[in-house]
Amino acid sequence: MAVQNGSSNGNSSSMRTPRYGASQIGVFDLVPKLGYREYWYPGIIDKDVGKKPISLKMLGEDVVFFRDSKGKVAALSDYCPHRGARLSGGWRRTAGGGPAAGKLNNEFKGFITCPYHGFTFDGEGQCVAALTDGPESRLQPVLKAPHYPTITHNGIVFVWMGQTKPVPLEEDIPSYFFDDDVITETYIRLWDLNWTLTIENSHDSHAVKIHRGSIRRLFNRGLFRYSPGYHGAMKIAKETDQFIHITSAESARAPQSSYYEGIGAKWPKHVWWRRAPRPSSHGARKQFDADRPGYTGLYQLPAWVSPSGSGDRCHLRMAVPIDELSSRMWTFTLTRKSFWKGWRRLWWKVLYHTSHLYQLPQGTNELEDMPIQAVGALDPDMPQKVGASDVGIIAWRRRMPLKSRDAQRLWGSIRSDVEKAVGDAEKLEANDPDWQEFETPAG
Numbered sequence: 001m002a003v004q005n006g007s008s009n010g011n012s013s014s015m016r017t018p019r020y021g022a023s024q025i026g027v028f029d030l031v032p033k034l035g036y037r038e039y040w041y042p043g044i045i046d047k048d049v050g051k052k053p054i055s056l057k058m059l060g061e062d063v064v065f066f067r068d069s070k071g072k073v074a075a076l077s078d079y080c081p082h083r084g085a086r087l088s089g090g091w092r093r094t095a096g097g098g099p100a101a102g103k104l105n106n107e108f109k110g111f112i113t114c115p116y117h118g119f120t121f122d123g124e125g126q127c128v129a130a131l132t133d134g135p136e137s138r139l140q141p142v143l144k145a146p147h148y149p150t151i152t153h154n155g156i157v158f159v160w161m162g163q164t165k166p167v168p169l170e171e172d173i174p175s176y177f178f179d180d181d182v183i184t185e186t187y188i189r190l191w192d193l194n195w196t197l198t199i200e201n202s203h204d205s206h207a208v209k210i211h212r213g214s215i216r217r218l219f220n221r222g223l224f225r226y227s228p229g230y231h232g233a234m235k236i237a238k239e240t241d242q243f244i245h246i247t248s249a250e251s252a253r254a255p256q257s258s259y260y261e262g263i264g265a266k267w268p269k270h271v272w273w274r275r276a277p278r279p280s281s282h283g284a285r286k287q288f289d290a291d292r293p294g295y296t297g298l299y300q301l302p303a304w305v306s307p308s309g310s311g312d313r314c315h316l317r318m319a320v321p322i323d324e325l326s327s328r329m330w331t332f333t334l335t336r337k338s339f340w341k342g343w344r345r346l347w348w349k350v351l352y353h354t355s356h357l358y359q360l361p362q363g364t365n366e367l368e369d370m371p372i373q374a375v376g377a378l379d380p381d382m383p384q385k386v387g388a389s390d391v392g393i394i395a396w397r398r399r400m401p402l403k404s405r406d407a408q409r410l411w412g413s414i415r416s417d418v419e420k421a422v423g424d425a426e427k428l429e430a431n432d433p434d435w436q437e438f439e440t441p442a443g
Contacts, residue, residue, distance in 0.1 A: 030401035030418060031196050034060045035321035038162035038405035039302040040172040042318055042330050045186070046155050049073045053105055053112055055088035057322045059161050063148060064088045068123025069110030073157045076112070076125050077146035085116035087145070121145050153177065154184060164409050174304060174316065176289070176334050183340070185352050187331040187361045195303060195319040195327040197373040197380060200396060202305035202317065203246045203297025205231035205389040210368050212268060226274055228254035229267065233388035236395060241403045243300035245292060246392035288314040288334070299396050301404055312339045315360055325375050331361040398422050 035041075041058060044065050048054065053066040055078050062078035064087045078086050089105055105115045111128065113120040118131025119140075125147035130137035149160040151169050154177055160166040176182050191198065208230055232250030239245070256271040292298065298306040306316045313335040320328040333356060340348040371377060386394060401407060402422065407415050 030422075031397055032401075032406065033194060033196070033321075033324050035161075035195060036302040036404050036406045038164055038409050040151065040158045040160055040166070040169055041302070041320050043075065043150070043157045043159035043320075044073070045188075046073055046152050046157050049157070051106055053088050055086065056328075058159065058328075059321050060323055061161070062086070063159065064112065065157065066106070066112045066123075067110065070123075071110075072123070073150055073152060074123030075148040075150050075157075075159050076121060077148075079145075080114040080116065080119055081127075081143055081145050082114065082117055082119045082139070085114055087112050087114055087121070089115050119143060123147075156186070162405070162409070167405075172302070174300065174306075176314065176316070181336050181338050183335050183337055183348070185333040187333070187357065189329050189331075189361075189366065190322070191319075191327045191329045191370055192325065192375045193327060193370065193373045193378075194324055194380060195321040197378065198317075198319050198327065198329065198369065199299065199303055199305055200393045201369055201373060202307050203234075203299070203392050205234065205248070206372075207231070207307075208251075210372065211364060227256060227271075228252075229256050229258050229271075230254050231389060234391040236391060237296045239395070239399075243298060243304075244392065244395055244400065245296040245298055247296040288312070288336075297392070299392065299400070301400060312336060313356075317365075329365075331365065333360075 037059065043058060043063065044054065044056060049065050049067060053064050055062060055064045057063070063075050064078040065073055065075050068074040076087065078088050080087055087105060105113050107113055108120060108129075111120050111122055113131070117133075118129075119127050119133075120129040120131065121144075122128050125145035127140050127143035127145070129135075130140040130143070133139055149166050151158045151160075153169060153173075158169060158173070170178060177184065208228060212227065228248075228251040230251070231248040232254060233248075235247055235249040237245045237247045256274055257266045257268050259266050298304070303319045303321075304316065305319075306314060313333060316332040316334060318330040318332070320330065322328055333352060335348060337345075399422070402415070402419060407418075411418070
């Protein structure tokens with residue numbers, strides 16, 4: 001049961017107008033570096049908020065979480081509107097995230113008190129007492145801390161980071177989270193990269209290079225399965241105002257190894273041990289998401305990605321921007337209660353905390369993906385030349401920003417200018433012999 005805490009009354013966020021420029025294939029950087037504002041984001045695990053407030057940075061904003069008079073998690077700007085002191089207490093142990101080591105800010109249950117002058121606020125951000133100004137303070141009733149509406153669902157506190165009225169939570173998070181048959185396991189880590197990099201990485205052609213070989217794949221026998229040597233051109237299988245599904249147009253028929261004249265050699269060099277058939281070739285594997293077409297990857301606004309969703313589980317990630325150089329990566333592993341019945345439920349817990357975490361979030365994502373995209377390893381601002389294998393990235397950078405709620409609610413007059421620039425770029429591509437124009441199905 002989702003519980004909404006508070007209503008939208010604005011916050012301290014200023015409008016983020018998107019940066020836009022042109023690469024060799026046109027406008028490519030419409031996606032805001034600090035994330036889309038007008039959306040719900042996972043903020044913190046509900047049980048992690050105890051007696052003491054916790055400070056975290058989200059989308060460039062410092063947010064303090066505490067329990068209000070009803071016991072629900074509330075979120076305010078971490079800066080007291082009186083003199084700018086941190087409500088969480090000030091000193092931060094870690095860059096980009098809490099918890100902060102505050103004192104004397106939780107003296108009154110259900111409220112948060114500034115440790116500097118004792119101005120005390122409720123869950124809506126209203127100052128209810130000015131301890132050092134006295135009971136008859138004239139400042140107290142007009143003082144209000146910027147407030148972020150929250151909803152707690154499935155043990156996760158979601159935060160509305162926008163300036164406008166919040167939408168129902170169901171509009172912003174995948175439908176799996178409202179399926180009574182789905183079990184959700186959550187894994188959270190800080191990544192030293194801009195959030196856009198890991199979102200784009202989730203379904204491009206990199207897998208055949210980065211994820212080909214590792215001792216970790218002995219455990220799921222992935223090291224021995226048939227694996228295409230390249231993905232080739234990518235294709236948009238389905239597109240709506242909220243998401244796109246991406247698939248490879250060529251990998252199903254690509255050989256495991258191909259000869260490259262420029263280097264005078266085959267790559268991959270050795271594939272003799274890959275004799276097990278790919279999963280889809282020995283009996284139909286049930287799709288985890290019946291609405292997802294084939295074995296496709298998902299990009300969903302504002303920052304949800306799922307490389308695939310077949311069989312008994314789904315790997316889903318959400319990158320929450322901290323600042324331009326760091327993100328909080330939420331990884332959700334979804335499986336079905338109806339599949340893991342009885343004693344098998346215990347076996348799933350063991351499997352998740354050993355094999356699954358080791359192979360996917362910790363192994364594939366943290367040890368293989370993140371080092372390539374981390375600060376200092378990749379320059380996202382240099383000129384780029386992308387092509388047919390980057391169709392998903394192009395759509396994510398160009399078309400999805402224009403469909404975003406930010407574009408609808410915040411961008412104003414700049415939106416028409418951006419739409420024209422995108423249209424001009426696509427016209428140029430249509431006449432570019434080096435560019436394989438991609439088709440998008442209606443819908």
